[in-house]
Amino acid sequence: MDTLNKVRSVDVATPNTGEARSPLLQRRSSVRRTMEIVLDTWNFLILREAYFGVRRFDKFQQRLGIPRQTLSSRLSSLVANEILSLGKRPKEPGQQYFLTMRGKDLFPTMLSLMEFGDKWLSGGKEPPLQLIHRNCGCECHPVTVCSECLEPFSAREVAPRDGPGAGYEPVDSRPTSRRSSDATLLERVRPCSVARTLGIIGDRWSFLILREGWYGVRRFEEMRENLGIATNILADRLARLVQADVLRKVPYSSGDRFEYRFTEMGLDLYKPMLVMMAWGDRWLAEGKPPMRLRHKVCGQDFSAIVVCSECKKPIAAKDTDYILRYPFDL
């Protein structure tokens, strides 16, 4: 992860002033902005059902067993964030929730999280959901690739650098210590590789710790300082990430201190992170992505996209059929 280390030093040095960083500043990041939306367990579950074709309030409620008030407030916030829009269809009674362009464009993020979950979190069993890509007619699985050469990439093959939007911004709302992704809630409606992945990274602090990891931050003290996180919460989240096999604890100096490094599985989380970042760059960065990425293998600047394993074309929600590998009562 040497390249990521390099970026960190650039990143810290660039923003406009030589002043010491206040703890109330955080890295400007398209991934974080995306995560704020996808991260919320209920938002995620609502979006997933929307991709399965659910459009009506009552249907969401019935599928998810979500309290009406919670559903109502989540739907409003998804509408406010322009992920869903509320409208009517000719000749169909009542209001319905439709995925906007932004909302549809989050589908690759789901697919990339699914690719990860299928690979690492299916416990050797068949993945719960089989995709069929209607465009090519194949049973397929999603593959996260470089937008330029269309080849899969690994974290080690990516060289990030500052983009035009790089820098720090004030922390608007500090993450709470509450774990926002509840694993049992996430899997209570259907077994789902995305849910399993969010069970690991869906908690705001865990996610921010991982992001520090991508910047090459490996030590407890440095994480604590960068994130302004309470010691006990940091210790708890690190322990969970180690237990989930995302990070491993490695001794340094005389062996009585530890640093945290990514496992192979942890490294692989970089791909869904970059797909989320691409979404944030497209919709929330106002044309100024905080970070640029180069694919070292093909030598080009790229973004992470998700394609069909068979025809290598992007997969849109509307072109996708599913075979559920589990009993589900529609």
Ligand SMILES: [Zn+2]
């Ligand atoms: Zn490439």
Ligand SMILES: [Zn+2]
């Ligand atoms: Zn295909």
